[in-house]
């Protein structure tokens with residue numbers, strides 16, 4: 377199957393309204409986090425994440441797992457390619473130099489950086 381057709385199929389779980397709204401968000405931003413999509417579109421977090429991962433699968437985005445440490449909850453200490461998953465413990469926090477041994481000291485978020493935005497938007501407009 378041609379790659380772009382495959383992305384259109386992969387996005388079938390989104391309504392045309394949702395795709396329109398996503399298009400507007402992507403036009404104004406180079407990166408998006410799933411919660412930003414859920415806030416704007418009132419779709420589930422899982423759907424928002426699935427959209428971003430579909431974009432990565434078809435090379436329209438690079439998705440990263442952001443790792444936060446208790447020492448500074450608003451500033452991530454690592455951005456790991458999403459497919460590599462949660463970092464192996466222990467590791468040393470680059471922010472506070474503490475050795476982290478317990479996963480409960482960490483929290484996580486996801487961000488997608490878009491590439492080929494114009495092509496992605498054309499995909500979103502297809503049925």
Ligand SMILES: [Zn+2]
Pocket residue numbers: 445446447448469470471472473474
């Ligand atoms: Zn730290």
